[in-house]
Amino acid sequence: MAQMSELRFSFSNQVFVVxxxxxxxxxxxxxxxxxxxIVSDEINGSNHKLLDEQSLSYLEAAGELAFIASILIIPLTMQKKGRKVANIVTIMPAFLGWVLSFNAGKFFSLVIINALHNISLGGAVSISSTLMSEFCSFKYTGLFFMIEIAMITLGILLCHICNVGISPKQ
Known part of the structure; x- marks a missing residue:
């Protein structure tokens, strides 16, 4: 039987997976x-009656429920069907959410988009830890886990930086 150190991949393969x-x-x-x-554009724009406090709470709750369901379902999918299927199941909701984002304007579409992005986030958080611990050397896992959290934050930051000057002013 091969030693655990013999099963590890080269650093370039580890970086490719990460x-x-x-x-x-x-x-x-x-x-x-x-x-x-999108929500702030709707509130600041002409459709300010589309989103009130109650609808915003429903919008947020839909995303959180989808996130929790994804955290429970994706690991089971990974265990039953394998890493590849679980990764595809994680990526497809994000892709579909981005496609639907082009026509986001109604409350129901915002709920669906939020749920899809949170399904993908829950799956990515579940899968990423497993894949990094399986494919990466123990020497680099701490660094890769730290970058993992930074990438989510970087995505949020980039989105807000790119929006500067785009949203309607009051």
């Missing part, structure tokens, strides 16, 4: 940062 995970997390961070911008 870049795939980090790009998914960056996309999820962008999705999380994107929704408040």
């Amino acid at each position: 870049i795939g995970i980090l790009s998914t997390l960056l996309s999820n961070g962008l999705g999380i940062g994107f929704l408040p911008i």
Whole structure:
């Protein structure tokens, strides 16, 4: 039987795996940062009656429920169907959420987009820890986990930086 050190990949392969995970997390961070911008545009724009406090709480709750469900379902998918299927199940909601974002304007579409992005985020958080611990050397896992959290934050930050000067002013 092969030793555990013989099963580890080269540093370049580890970086390749981590870049795939980090790009998914960056996309999820962008999705999380994107929704408040759309909501603030709706509130500051002409459709300010579309979103009141109660509808905003429903919007937020839909995303949180989707996140919790994803954290419970994706690890089971990973265990039953494998890492590849679980990764595809994680990426597809983010892709669909971005496609639907082009026509975001109604409350129901915002709820669906928020739920899809949170499903993807919950799956990415579940999968990323497992993949990094399996494919990366113990020497680099701490660094990769730190970058993992930074990518979500970077996505949110980039979304808000890119919105400067775009939203309507009062």
